[in-house]
Amino acid sequence: MSDQMSDDATASARVGWNEQYALHVNDEVREVRDAWVGESLLFVLRERLGLMGTKGACEQGECGSCSVMVDGELVCSCLVMAASAVGQRILTIEGIAPIGAPSDVQRAFVDAGAVQCGFCTPGLIMAAHDLLERSVQPSEIEIREELSGNVCRCTGYGRIIEAVQRVSVNRRAGAST
Amino acid sequence: MPVLVPTTLDEAVSAMAADPDAMVLAGGTDTMVEVNAGHRRPSCVVVVNRVSEMRSWTYDPVAATVRIGAAVTYAELLEPPLATLLPALAEASRTVGSPQIRHAGTLGGNLGTCSPAGDGLPVLSALDAVVPLASTAGERSMSVHDFMVGVKRTAREPGELITAVTVPVLSGWQGYAKVGVRNAMVIALATACVAVDTASASVRLAIGSVGPTILRCAQAEAFAASAVDFAASSASADAVRRFAELAAAASHPIDDHRASAAYRRHAIGVLASRLLRRAFPNE
Structure with missing residues (x-):
């Protein structure tokens, strides 16, 4: 599958009016049918593919609730034209961990009390995973800057930052044993 | 489509x-x-x-x-x-x-x-x-x-x-400064870039969000070139103040839902003076 995907990524693509196209989401090929091709990736994920974990709020890139990974880059799915992501690897919150077996980041958010209403949580989990992949021991300033595109109106961010720090500590403890 | x-x-x-x-x-x-x-x-x-x-x-x-x-x-x-x-x-x-x-x-x-x-x-x-x-x-x-x-x-x-x-690629200090309502995720209310070219002994100043497009501040640039000491990386407090005044005077801001014209003009002066001081840290 990864070979197929890399072939697609280097080939030009053309998606016509109401033609069906396929997206690679969470290591699966998902057909998108009867869609207006100007739809955002956020809309297609939720309304065409039934992946409701990615949240939509501002639809202008301000809130980060719709954060997903496209070809390894954290982006706002509301600002990605879905048809333009043909051949790219898309990772959503559903692809982070199976239901019932949360990732260490998800577990830390629960343990630290970093979830209140929960609406911003999927986007924050995506951003936190991205940060912790690239930085083993992020400083508080670094955490704040990396999460600056994710708006939470409940928590005041303190416990979210604590959750990210817990994962960092636990991963380093795990790596040293 | x-x-x-x-x-x-x-x-x-x-x-x-x-x-x-x-x-x-x-x-x-x-x-x-x-x-x-x-x-x-x-x-x-x-x-x-x-x-x-x-x-x-x-x-x-x-x-x-x-x-x-x-x-x-x-x-x-x-x-x-x-x-x-x-x-x-x-x-x-x-x-x-x-x-x-x-x-x-x-x-x-x-x-x-x-x-x-x-x-x-x-x-x-x-x-x-x-x-x-x-x-x-x-x-x-x-x-x-x-x-x-x-x-x-x-x-x-x-x-x-x-x-x-x-x-x-120029041969001197350059920097960018911006004013908005917060540090992240913000559309600029006023911006400024100062770029020094030691080879031509020039100082460039461009300002944004205070006109229909980006503005270059020719008077402020000419003043700075004559007022600063490139070799000593120095500028007097008076020179920094005058540079800020000329920068603010070059702006053409409008009042809108993000900020008043008066605030934006003031901000341009502040940004210009901070940037010139960073470019020429010695008094």
């Missing part, structure tokens, strides 16, 4: 020739906001952020220029080696939106949108960047000053693509 995702410049230019009014989509950080809101319903979309020629950059040490592909993202601009060659552009890039926006947004998109608040644009103006445009008729280049025509208006003709930006 077809969506074309070319991977070579030839394909992209051909796609533009087939539908000269096609919507050019790079990072989507401006364009998709309009599409989502229903303000734009394009007949054809040409996606340029996988065009290999537009995704790369090259440094020419002989000409002392960096040619940055139009689809290079802010995230790439704020890391070395680009950040080392063009530090003010890296500073400006770091103030753009959030990590999510910086991973997607491109310098070419900043030019294409041509908002007076575009963060990359004061730097391109201060550095006298050149914008190459490609069509099936060939490539033409123009100064960024001529390219930026008005509020969200450029000299790009139908069927043309912004392929890159060619930016001179």
